[in-house]
Amino acid sequence: MNVAxxxxxxxxxxxxxxxxxxxxxxxxxxxxxxVTATKRAQSSQDIPVAVSALTGGELDRLxxxxxxxxLQELPGVTAGGSGPGQNTIYIRGLASTTPNLTTAGVAGLAxxxxxxxxxxxxxxxxRNLDVYAVDLERVEVLPGPQGTLFGASSQAGTVRMITNKPxxxxxxxxxNMGVSFTKGGEMSNKAEGVINIPLIDDTLAVRAVFxxxxxxxxxxxxxxxxxxxxxxxxxxxxxxxxxxxxxSANRAGFQSQADLSxxxxxxxxxxxLVEEDFNDTSYTGFRTSAYWAINEDWxxxxxxxxxxxxxxxxxxxxxxxxxxxxxRFEEDELEDDFHNTSWTIEGRLAMxxxxxxxxxxxxxxxxxxxxxxxxxxxxxxxYYICDSSVTYPGSAAPSxxxxxxxxxxxSETDTTVQTHELRFTTPADKRIYATVGGFYSDLSLKERNDxxxxxxxxxxxxxxxxxxxxxxxxxxxxxxxxxxxxxxIFRNDVKRTDEQYGFFGEAxxxxxxxxxxxVLGARYYDIEVDLEGGANGSFCNSFQPDINAFGxxxxxxxxxDGQFTFRGSCDTSLHQTFTQxxxxxxxxxxxxxxxxxQQVLNALxxxxxxxxxxxxxxxxxxxxxxxxxxxxxxxxxxxxxGLLNRPGGAVGPNNxxxxxxxxxxxxxxxxxxxxxxxxxxxxxxxxxxxx
Numbered sequence: 068m069n070v071a072x073x074x075x076x077x078x079x080x081x082x083x084x085x086x087x088x089x090x091x092x093x094x095x096x097x098x099x100x101x102v103t104a105t106k107r108a109q110s111s112q113d114i115p116v117a118v119s120a121l122t123g124g125e126l127d128r129l130x131x132x133x134x135x136x137x138l139q140e141l142p143g144v145t146a147g148g149s150g151p152g153q154n155t156i157y158i159r160g161l162a163s164t165t166p167n168l169t170t171a172g173v174a175g176l177a178x179x180x181x182x183x184x185x186x187x188x189x190x191x192x193x194r195n196l197d198v199y200a201v202d203l204e205r206v207e208v209l210p211g212p213q214g215t216l217f218g219a220s221s222q223a224g225t226v227r228m229i230t231n232k233p234x235x236x237x238x239x240x241x242x243n244m245g246v247s248f249t250k251g252g253e254m255s256n257k258a259e260g261v262i263n264i265p266l267i268d269d270t271l272a273v274r275a276v277f278x279x280x281x282x283x284x285x286x287x288x289x290x291x292x293x294x295x296x297x298x299x300x301x302x303x304x305x306x307x308x309x310x311x312x313x314x315s316a317n318r319a320g321f322q323s324q325a326d327l328s329x330x331x332x333x334x335x336x337x338x339x340l341v342e343e344d345f346n347d348t349s350y351t352g353f354r355t356s357a358y359w360a361i362n363e364d365w366x367x368x369x370x371x372x373x374x375x376x377x378x379x380x381x382x383x384x385x386x387x388x389x390x391x392x393x394x395r396f397e398e399d400e401l402e403d404d405f406h407n408t409s410w411t412i413e414g415r416l417a418m419x420x421x422x423x424x425x426x427x428x429x430x431x432x433x434x435x436x437x438x439x440x441x442x443x444x445x446x447x448x449x450y451y452i453c454d455s456s457v458t459y460p461g462s463a464a465p466s467x468x469x470x471x472x473x474x475x476x477x478s479e480t481d482t483t484v485q486t487h488e489l490r491f492t493t494p495a496d497k498r499i500y501a502t503v504g505g506f507y508s509d510l511s512l513k514e515r516n517d518x519x520x521x522x523x524x525x526x527x528x529x530x531x532x533x534x535x536x537x538x539x540x541x542x543x544x545x546x547x548x549x550x551x552x553x554x555x556i557f558r559n560d561v562k563r564t565d566e567q568y569g570f571f572g573e574a575x576x577x578x579x580x581x582x583x584x585x586v587l588g589a590r591y592y593d594i595e596v597d598l599e600g601g602a603n604g605s606f607c608n609s610f611q612p613d614i615n616a617f618g619x620x621x622x623x624x625x626x627x628d629g630q631f632t633f634r635g636s637c638d639t640s641l642h643q644t645f646t647q648x649x650x651x652x653x654x655x656x657x658x659x660x661x662x663x664x665q666q667v668l669n670a671l672x673x674x675x676x677x678x679x680x681x682x683x684x685x686x687x688x689x690x691x692x693x694x695x696x697x698x699x700x701x702x703x704x705x706x707x708x709g710l711l712n713r714p715g716g717a718v719g720p721n722n723x724x725x726x727x728x729x730x731x732x733x734x735x736x737x738x739x740x741x742x743x744x745x746x747x748x749x750x751x752x753x754x755x756x757x758x
Contacts, residue, residue, distance in 0.1 A: 096748040098122070103229070104209050105573070106216055106422075106502050107492060112742050115586065115689040115699030117755045119143065119208045123231065126203055130245075132257065132280055133350065134197045141208045144226065150382030151348045152197045152403040152432070156180040158210050158224035159757065161734070177565075177708045179734075181213065181221035184228050185370070187409050187426035187486055190220045192512055192563065196405060196430065197376055199350045202261045202276040204229045210757070212705025212734050215571055215588035215685045218506055222705030222734040231261075232368060233272035233358035239263035251391060253283025253344045275355045284344035286384060291394035293442065294332035295453060295469035300446045301327065308443070321446055326464045330457050333522075335439065335471035337396045346380030365414035376403040381437075397437035397475035397521075405430040420492045430482040438474040438518065448472065451520045451534075451556050451605065454527040470522030477517040484510040490571075501574035510565040515546050518557040518604075534605045537613045543622020544599035557604035561621060565708060567594040573685065581691060588685035594731065596677040598625050598711045607637035614639055625711055625727075627675025633659065633667050647671045662718060669716035669724055677709045677728040695744035703738070706731045 100111045104118040111118050119141045121131070131137045134154055138146045148154035158180055182190045189196050200206070209217075211224035243259040257280040265272045295301075304319040352374030359367045378401040385393050409426040442448060450458045454467030490504025524533035536550030537558065544562045551558055573588035603618025616637045623632055629647035636642070641658050645667050654664035683704035690698045708731060715727030740755030 097744070097751050100205065102205070102207050103227075104207060106490065107495065112695075112697065112744060112751075112753075115687050115697065115701065115740070117143075117210045117738070117740050117753075121206045123203050123205060126200060126206065127243075132200050134195070134200075137200050137206050138208075138226070141206070143210050144208045144224070148194065150346070150401075151350075151378045152376050152401055153194050154197065156182065156195060156223075156226055158208070158226075161211075161223035177710065178220050179223045179705075179707045180211075181217045181219070181225040183217070183225060184372075184407070185230055185409065186411055186422070186424035186488065187407075188218070188220075188508070189407075189428065191430070191482055191484065191510065192565070193480070193482075196428075197350075197403065198228060198372075199278055199280065199352060199374060200228065201259050201278050202231050202274075202354070204231050210755075212683075212685075212703045212736050214683045214703070214705035215573055215590045216502070218569055218571070218590065219567060219592065219594065219706060219708050222707050222732075230354065230356070230370070231274065233274040233356055234263050234265075235270070235272045235358070235360065236265050236268055237263060237272075238265060249283060249285045252285030253347070255283045256281050269360065271357070271359050273355065273357045275353065277353045278350065280350040282348040282350075284346040284348075284380060285391060286346045286380060286382070287343045287389075287392050288337070288340055288345045288380065288395050289388060289392045290338055290341050291396075292334045292336050293396070293439070293472060294334045295442065295449050295472050296327065296330075296332045298442055298446075298449050298472070299444055300449050300458070301325070322458070322465065325460075329464055329466035330453075331468045333468065333471045335396050335473050337394060340395060340398065342380075346378070346382055348376070348378045351375045351377075361414075365412070368411045368413075369409070371406070371408045373406045374404065377401065378403075395437045396439040396473055398435055399437050401432070401434045403430070403432045403434075416491075418494060421489075422492075423487075423489045425485070425487045427485045428483065430480070432478070432480045434476075434478040436476045436478065438476045439472055441474055442472045448474075448520075451523045452526055455529045456527070467527065470525050473521040475519050475521070477519065479515045481513045482510070484508060495575075498577045498580075499574060501572060503570075503572040505568070505570050507568045508565070510563075512563040512565075513546060514559065514561050514563075516557075516559040517551065517555045519552070519554045520556045521554055523556060523605075524553050535608045535612050537603070537605055537608070538615075540601040540603060540615060540618065540620045540622070542620060543601065543626070545601065557602070559600075559602045561598060561600035561602070561713075564597045565594070567592060567708065569593065583691075584689045586685070586687040586689065589682060591680070591682050592706065592731075593680040594678070594708045596708060596710050597675070598713065602713065614642070619713060621713060624670055624673050624715070625675060627673075629671065631667055631670040631673075633663065635663055635666060645671060665718055666716055669718070669727075673715060673727045674711075677711045677730075679709055679730050681706065681731065681733075683733070695748065697742040699738075699740050701736070701738040701740070703736045705734045705736070 100120045100122060101108050102111045102118055102120050104116045105114055111120055121140055129140055135146050138144050144158045146154040146156050161179055177192050178190045181188055182195045207227040209225040211221050213221040213225045217225045240262045245257050247255045259278045261276045263274045300320045300322050302314055302320040303323040304314050304316050306314045354372040356370035381393060381399050384391055407428045411424045414421050449469060452472060453469035456467040457465045457469055486508040488506045490502060492502045493500045526533060537555055538549040539545040539560055545560055569590055569592040571590040576585045578584060599622045601618060601620050603615045607614055607616035615634055617635055630644055632644045634642055643657050645654055651664050651668055654667050683706055685703040687699055687701040709729045711728055712726055714725050717725045736757055738755055738757040743752045
């Protein structure tokens with residue numbers, strides 16, 4: 068068991084002001100920030116939760132506009148990734164995956180930090196939405212787990228962006244334009260506008276914000292060449308790699324001892340892509356909202372937002388090159404567009420406050436990524452770009468030509484998600500008060516990745532130029548009937564669906580008024596994750612149309628029908644369908660090896676979906692000895708949705724079998740914290756320790 072002890076200390080000081088009229092000096096009191104971390108509007112200093120917040124004024128003063136900017140200004144939270152639209156949030160050191168992800172969407176990975184826009188969760192498998200930060204009331208960060216109130220993916224914490232709402236009876240308008248410069252980079256500029264219009268006195272108002280932010284690049288793509296002789300296939304044991312680690316015996320190339328003197332290696336040359344400051348980014352979008360005060364007790368808020376994010380280049384550098392330099396051999400481009408509509412009804416039923424929020428989000432990404440660095444890891448890459456006389460020379464020495472190793476990935480994702488939450492709260496002026504509710508979400512993620520080996524069309528593959536066209540599996544989900552474009556060697560075409568519902572509650576018991584209270588919370592969740600589609604490539608199709616050998620028919624594997632068609636061989640006579648109940652010996656009798664038969668036997672037991680349910684808990688003891696001192700002790704739990712594992716059933720070393728489904732992973736947290744306003748609230752000292 069791994070245990071991490073983390074502590075956060077925050078000190079804030081009031082400002083000193085001089086008043087000429089009296090000659091007196093007074094320390095300004097620290098501004099009170101009202102947050103909704105407990106799904107009630109309360110001062111951040113009055114709740115037993117480690118919450119950090121930035122107000123809209125602070126965001127403007129710090130010139131914060133984008134995802135990474137506002138996270139940098141708050142303690143205990145950070146973001147990592149490959150650039151705009153490709154970042155992952157980290158709180159308290161908990162990480163769901165490496166930040167160095169290759170493409171815009173990663174089917175199967177759920178974040179462990181919940182991301183909220185007002186009352187709606189926006190966290191998605193892959194990466195979080197990169198929502199432009201403009202016209203915000205505040206940003207809140209709640210270190211986790213926060214699972215009882217905020218549900219799935221909040222095991223490390225929750226980040227909330229709270230927008231400014233329409234204001235009744237007031238006309239407001241503002242504009243903000245700016246120009247900035249980056250040392251060694253390009254100029255950046257932005258323009259933002261906000262308008263609030265009252266339409267019916269005391270009843271109806273609308274608000275709109277528009278923005279365009281162009282961020283200049285600062286990384287240079289410099290001249291370079293490479294060829295297939297640098298492939299992992301030809302790398303001998305002991306070769307020191309770029310990371311300083313020598314190649315071990317079991318990682319030596321398949322042809323590391325071959326005489327390559329008879330092979331011609333053609334170079335990839337990036338001269339046509341050389342550019343200074345090539346990583347430009349632009350954010351363009353708008354958000355509109357309307358507020359309708361139906362009567363004294365009920366109101367409706369509707370909001371709609373659209374955003375387009377475009378980015379070129381990459382946001383990392385090569386330490387082996389000069390400062391802020393990289394070598395890329397194919398275009399790197401990203402377009403990340405989303406539109407989001409939400410509606411919130413608030414009101415009262417007798418003593419109960421009622422809030423219902425529904426939301427619908429549609430996100431589309433198109434990304435092209437230079438994949439040429441796969442040259443240094445892929446043992447089989449030369450098979451696709453070199454003549455067969457190089458990679459399969461028989462008893463002779465390798466001879467022929469290896470084409471330039473230009474590779475790229477085209478990635479397209481389409482994500483739609485709807486969420487609904489209904490909750491009730493009782494008055495907080497009672498000895499016992501509570502928040503209870505229910506939640507439902509339905510997500511669909513379609514992702515396609517085309518791995519293109521540009522010069523594979525020029526290789527002599529056993530006497531044929533390049534490879535025959537690829538086609539997808541004919542069963543189950545596919546977004547494109549094919550054939551794939553020339554040079555597409557591998558394709559992932561996957562549809563993931565997540566459906567979940569939950570019921571939650573959190574009650575506060577006031578043992579001693581204004582001094583001692585206990586908070587107890589729980590959440591029941593039920594989650595189902597399903598995968599459809601396929602992952603296939605060009606292996607074994609040199610002489611005939613693609614037979615999908617060694618591909619994964621995900622729709623067949625996870626349909627729960629008790630049947631599975633084996634495809635892991637170039638011998639089409641072995642592509643037979645087996646049924647649940649057959650033994651290992653019976654499957655081997657069809658001509659399969661023991662390893663192949665074991666793979667089939669495992670696949671026959673694959674589930675239809677990754678389904679799980681459970682209950683998580685929270686307990687907090689809250690002691691407030693004085694008005695300006697608060698101490699608390701908390702035990703809390705959080706969870707992240709499970710998933711179906713595409714390579715499930717594969718047999719690895721020591722007979723380890725890759726599981727088909729992964730259960731939710733849970734986090735338990737023990738935390739001690741304090742909040743102090745000192746010296747007439749001119750100094751604030753907050754902190755916590757957790758493990």
